[in-house]
Amino acid sequence: MNKIKVAVFGCGAIAQRRHIPEYAENQHVELVAFADPNLERAQEMVELYGGKAYASYEEILANEDIDAVSVCTPNYLHAPMTIAAANAGKHVLVEKPMACSIEEAEQMIEAAHKNNVYLMVGHNQRLMPPHVKAKEILDSGKLGKVLTFRTSFGHPGPEAWSVDGADSWFFRKEEAIMGAMGDLGVHKSDFIRYLLNDEVADVASFIGTLHKEGTEVDDNATCLLRMKSGAIGTLVASWTQYKGGDNSTILWCENGVMKIGTVEGNEVIVELTDGTVETYQVGMMSTNEKQVPSGVIDAFVESITTNTPPTISGEEGLRAVKVILGAFESQKTGRVVQL
Structure with missing residues (x-):
């Protein structure tokens, strides 16, 4: 079976301590790209896990062949990054709170449905x-x-x-x-x-x-x-x-x-x-x-590999x-x- 190609948007604490190491340990995943406005931080992840470093998530979406992304950024960026990734046909795991308003959350859910991709929220x-x-x-x-x-x-x-x-x-x-x-x-x-x-x-x-x-x-x-x-x-x-x-x-x-x-x-x-x-x-x-x-990464990967919608869905994230x-x-x- 082909490995799921994953990119991580944001290389701060939650990415470094949970998302990235848990993807690295999952046999179904290949980490291909990391984005962070602090490029050195993304490069540190590349040194540890391979892949490529980018200063922006837009560059990853434009240049990399990926299946899924983790959005591990400040809260105000959750919605725009999720919507952009979904519109590019990628499955999305977004950190909590999934959004800062009901409108944003609804737009994220709609983008995932429209593009037939999964949206999962990191409620570990x-x-x-x-x-x-x-x-x-x-x-x-x-x-x-x-x-x-x-x-x-x-x-x-x-x-x-x-x-x-x-x-x-x-x-x-x-x-x-x-x-x-x-x-x-x-x-x-x-x-x-x-x-x-x-x-x-x-x-x-x-x-x-x-x-x-x-x-x-x-x-x-x-x-x-x-x-x-x-x-x-x-x-x-x-x-x-x-x-x-x-x-x-x-x-x-x-x-x-x-x-x-x-x-x-x-x-x-x-x-x-x-x-x-x-x-x-x-x-x-x-x-x-x-x-x-955390269990979140494995659950997200399993959703993709088994083609089963995640239980911690965008709709669930919106209710929270x-x-x-x-x-x-x-x-x-x-x-x-x-x-």
């Missing part, structure tokens, strides 16, 4: 082993109906993660559009929908910049969600968890509680009302400090973005926003 939280296990347990029905929940994602901020440190695009509003909510909150809005197999009906939120100086993007958000099923809960996104960062979810259900990622070592704990306690050690969550394979944009609207208006 669905694929983390504890989250996969939690979904399986919840779907089994043993816990009954989910009544209330909390889901949280926090770390010390992108300055520790980004290749540009404190000078990162993450802090520039015109490039990032949104801060912790676009970085972490959107992961959790996708995950809670997926886990509960439910949609967010209403959102109310407090979003602000509490501690990151010199930036206009949000560094903290606490949101109240009501799902269509009636379940209510909170969603937290934070860039100021300088100690004790969090990627946990707790579901209080009719027949007990499920705790995901609350205790290192026991990644999923189920405590039933009959006194039974079950603990599942199924593998770690990936963190900025400890990278484990709608929740985030609703939260920003709530912060702005001081009202509960119906989605």
Whole structure:
């Protein structure tokens, strides 16, 4: 079978630490090109993985014979790059948040459909082993109906993660559009929908910049969600968890509680009302400090090789973005926003 020829747009942290090494390890993939406005950064990737370096994605689309691209760039570029690649007949894996507006996301989805290519969004939280296990347990029905929940994602901020440190695009509003909510909150809005197999009906939120100086993007958000099923809960996104960062979810259900990622070592704990306690050690969550394979690249490649539409589709990405944009609207208006 011919290998899938892949190009990567943007050679920052997410590309260097997840996309590129995971493509390199996938036997079905040949990495052929890297684009970054900082050409040296693209050339460093070529030295490690082969292929060619370009200063712009347009040059790759004009000059290289490729099948698929990963879009690993600042948020404001996700839509134009995705649409250009789809219009050139390439499958696209785009980082989250897939877009900065509903219109952009819809245009991306339309471009993929029109050109008969796949569009997948990098919502890796669905694929983390504890989250996969939690979904399986919840779907089994043993816990009954989910009544209330909390889901949280926090770390010390992108300055520790980004290749540009404190000078990162993450802090520039015109490039990032949104801060912790676009970085972490959107992961959790996708995950809670997926886990509960439910949609967010209403959102109310407090979003602000509490501690990151010199930036206009949000560094903290606490949101109240009501799902269509009636379940209510909170969603937290934070860039100021300088100690004790969090990627946990707790579901209080009719027949007990499920705790995901609350205790290192026991990644999923189920405590039933009959006194039974079950603990599942199924593998770690990936963190900025400890990278484990995200699963996203392999899932994208499998979609292409088996000709199966990705489950984390553009439509799914759009639903996650709608929740985030609703939260920003709530912060702005001081009202509960119906989605």
